[in-house]
Amino acid sequence: MEQHENLEPPQRRSFLGVLSGLIAGGIGAVLTATIGRFALEPALTAAANDDKWTDIGALTDLEEGKLVKKNIIVAQDAGWGRFESQRSVWVVRKGESVQLFTAVCPHLGCSVSAQAEKFVCACHGSYWDANGKRTAGPSPRDLDALEHRVEGGKVQVRYQNFRQGIEKKEVMA
Amino acid sequence: MADNSSIFSKAYDWLDERTGIKEITHELLDEPIRGGARWAYVLGSALLFIFSIQVVTGIFLTMYYVPSADHAHASVAYIQKVVPGGWLLRGLHHYGSSAMVIMVVAHLAQTFLFGAYKGKREILWIAGVGMMLIVFAFGFTGYLLAWDQAAYFGTKVGTSIAGEAPVIGPIQQRIMQGGTDLTTITLSRFFMTHVFLLPLGLAGLAALHLFLFRKATPAGPYHEKDNHKTERFYPGQVFKDSVAMAIVFGILVLLSWKLPAELGPMADPSSDYLARPPWYFMPLFQLLKYFPGQLAIIPAFVLPGLLFGALFLLPFLDKRAERNPFKRPIATGLLVLVIGGAIGLMALAKYEDNHNPDFKAKLEAQEKENEEFFKKPFEPQIIGGTGAAATGALAKVAEPPAAYLENCASCHGDHGEGAAVFPALIGLSAKPQRTQDDLYKILVDAAPYGLKAPMPASFPDIKDEDKKKIAEWLASLKK
Numbered sequence: 001m002e003q004h005e006n007l008e009p010p011q012r013r014s015f016l017g018v019l020s021g022l023i024a025g026g027i028g029a030v031l032t033a034t035i036g037r038f039a040l041e042p043a044l045t046a047a048a049n050d051d052k053w054t055d056i057g058a059l060t061d062l063e064e065g066k067l068v069k070k071n072i073i074v075a076q077d078a079g080w081g082r083f084e085s086q087r088s089v090w091v092v093r094k095g096e097s098v099q100l101f102t103a104v105c106p107h108l109g110c111s112v113s114a115q116a117e118k119f120v121c122a123c124h125g126s127y128w129d130a131n132g133k134r135t136a137g138p139s140p141r142d143l144d145a146l147e148h149r150v151e152g153g154k155v156q157v158r159y160q161n162f163r164q165g166i167e168k169k170e171v172m173a
Numbered sequence: 174m175a176d177n178s179s180i181f182s183k184a185y186d187w188l189d190e191r192t193g194i195k196e197i198t199h200e201l202l203d204e205p206i207r208g209g210a211r212w213a214y215v216l217g218s219a220l221l222f223i224f225s226i227q228v229v230t231g232i233f234l235t236m237y238y239v240p241s242a243d244h245a246h247a248s249v250a251y252i253q254k255v256v257p258g259g260w261l262l263r264g265l266h267h268y269g270s271s272a273m274v275i276m277v278v279a280h281l282a283q284t285f286l287f288g289a290y291k292g293k294r295e296i297l298w299i300a301g302v303g304m305m306l307i308v309f310a311f312g313f314t315g316y317l318l319a320w321d322q323a324a325y326f327g328t329k330v331g332t333s334i335a336g337e338a339p340v341i342g343p344i345q346q347r348i349m350q351g352g353t354d355l356t357t358i359t360l361s362r363f364f365m366t367h368v369f370l371l372p373l374g375l376a377g378l379a380a381l382h383l384f385l386f387r388k389a390t391p392a393g394p395y396h397e398k399d400n401h402k403t404e405r406f407y408p409g410q411v412f413k414d415s416v417a418m419a420i421v422f423g424i425l426v427l428l429s430w431k432l433p434a435e436l437g438p439m440a441d442p443s444s445d446y447l448a449r450p451p452w453y454f455m456p457l458f459q460l461l462k463y464f465p466g467q468l469a470i471i472p473a474f475v476l477p478g479l480l481f482g483a484l485f486l487l488p489f490l491d492k493r494a495e496r497n498p499f500k501r502p503i504a505t506g507l508l509v510l511v512i513g514g515a516i517g518l519m520a521l522a523k524y525e526d527n528h529n530p531d532f533k534a535k536l537e538a539q540e541k542e543n544e545e546f547f548k549k550p551f552e553p554q555i556i557g558g559t560g561a562a563a564t565g566a567l568a569k570v571a572e573p574p575a576a577y578l579e580n581c582a583s584c585h586g587d588h589g590e591g592a593a594v595f596p597a598l599i600g601l602s603a604k605p606q607r608t609q610d611d612l613y614k615i616l617v618d619a620a621p622y623g624l625k626a627p628m629p630a631s632f633p634d635i636k637d638e639d640k641k642k643i644a645e646w647l648a649s650l651k652k
Binding site: 012013014016017019020023024026027030031033034035037038039041042069071077079080081082083084085086088110111112113114115122 | 226229233236237239244247248250251255256257258259261262407408409411412414415416418419422426553554555556557578579580582583584587634
């Protein structure tokens with residue numbers, strides 16, 4: 001240290017220190033608040049994409065009791081883009097109504113297919129009957145039925161994603 | 174202070190025993206400053222502060238930014254127009270880049286003017302000049318990332334200039350572009366350079382610069398009369414540095430708010446957009462007008478090469494001890510000439526744009542287009558599904574036979590598009606040993622074709638006529 005040191009009086013020293021701290025704190029607060037909103041708000045306010053009814057075809061085109069796979073387009077709003085991806089559903093006509101299941105296996109999310117009059121997931125060997133009731137294999141529950149309606153002769157579905165691997169059917173939100 | 178041994182000082186002692194924080198704090202804050210704290214010394218700290226702002230805002234901008242020519246512009250528009258606080262983070266980053274350039278030039282000019290690079294400070298100075306080059310590289314690579322008209326055409330000119338370098342030009346341009354044209358691959362490498370290589374380089378050099386600065390100690394005033402007194406870094410200089418940071422931050426916030434960072438319409442390579450570089454490349458831009466054809470290498474490479482060559486070698490060229498700018502007329506004169514010349518060229522470029530009726534009208538029309546795009550509410554980019562991209566590909570495909578849907582589709586997709594680990598079947602028949610006849614034989618017995626599990630070796634459940642239908646359909650799936 002040099003001999004001719006000009007030491008600040010202690011009061012001035014702490015006063016300048018506090019002022020510097022306030023400036024740093026202020027800048028930090030503005031940045032933290034901005035970044036917090038930037039990073040979190042879009043994640044917390046994004047609406048689920050399951051409020052739309054999607055047409056899957058005319059009821060009369062479906063054969064009574066037959067397991068039919070239909071592809072639908074699901075819109076997904078994700079940040080800067082509106083993505084449209086294909087999803088599969090299984091539909092079985094029951095008179096003037098239908099049974100409608102997602103083709104996503106409740107076990108671990110593989111694709112469910114149909115063989116003869118039963119549903120199969122070939123990934124890990126889960127089986128369901130034509131009503132979606134679990135009959136064998138590791139799936140923790142029945143096939144997940146989707147909300148649907150018949151409007152003006154058209155079958156419509158509200159596509160949703162469900163949590164996998166649990167006994168209770170629970171919408172992913 | 175014994176009565177003051179509160180829980181805080183106990184905690185501080187506890188921390189100190191484990192980290193040596195008291196020694197570190199002492200090292201950082203009690204550095205002696207020859208001649209005392211001064212407003213003139215805030216530029217280096219302000220530069221480091223702006224760089225920190227760039228790092229923090231840059232990291233968070235990548236949370237939404239997509240470095241692809243197809244989506245970059247949409248993602249930037251989303252950040253600017255929709256994400257809460259996005260306009261401020263992007264504004265800080267945008268104006269921060271200009272602030273970096275201004276501050277690095279100011280810091281260097283002051284060091285030069287006050288002769289503070291003298292006296293065993295050669296490496297310290299060279300690291301500083303290297304950082305100035307990196308700051309310009311940051312500006313050049315960052316400018317492209319928004320992928321709007323200005324970004325695309327500005328970078329087009331920039332890479333073309335690189336291509337005019339003697340001997341290595343064409344190769345250099347290819348390496349910069351990642352090919353023969355400015356494409357999404359160019360954007361990827363500019364992004365990678367901008368967010369990984371340059372920050373690492375700058376942080377490394379800054380650490381070296383600070384270390385050598387502390388080792389060399391501050392040069393102090395160039396005149397002897399104040400040199401007898403010394404003051405510690407804290408609190409006087411810390412306070413002055415903090416005020417400088419507050420002013421810089423305030424200006425950046427104000428600019429981002431009142432004059433939001435620009436974003437024009439998405440790049441359209443077929444348009445006749447009139448390219449203009451960011452302001453700090455304007456002197457180079459103006460000089461290029463005076464050197465036609467092959468002579469362009471003079472402003473593009475020879476002059477900058479001489480300037481930076483001289484800057485790098487400065488401590489070896491000027492070994493006199495004299496630091497007073499008034500007693501170093503050549504050095505001071507050169508500085509005034511270079512900075513004055515650069516500002517003059519910028520002004521001249523602006524003047525010519527404003528007084529050439531052809532350019533003026535075009536530039537004003539572009540400005541208007543930019544403003545209109547900027548004011549338009551954000552529209553999400555439509556991707557896939559019923560959009561042209563996906564239906565275009567899928568519509569050409571004939572409907573698959575029922576037997577395919579029942580037996581094959583759950584892995585290979587309803588249209589043979591494949592999924593995750595399951596291979597796509599589209600274009601399969603173009604491969605060797607995959608004619609329609611081969612495909613039928615595979616369905617009868619896959620073993621001779623050497624297919625691996627989990628693809629089953631045979632399909633006893635599928636009727637022979639269905640196998641033929643599947644093979645026929647698969648053979649029709651052309652890429």
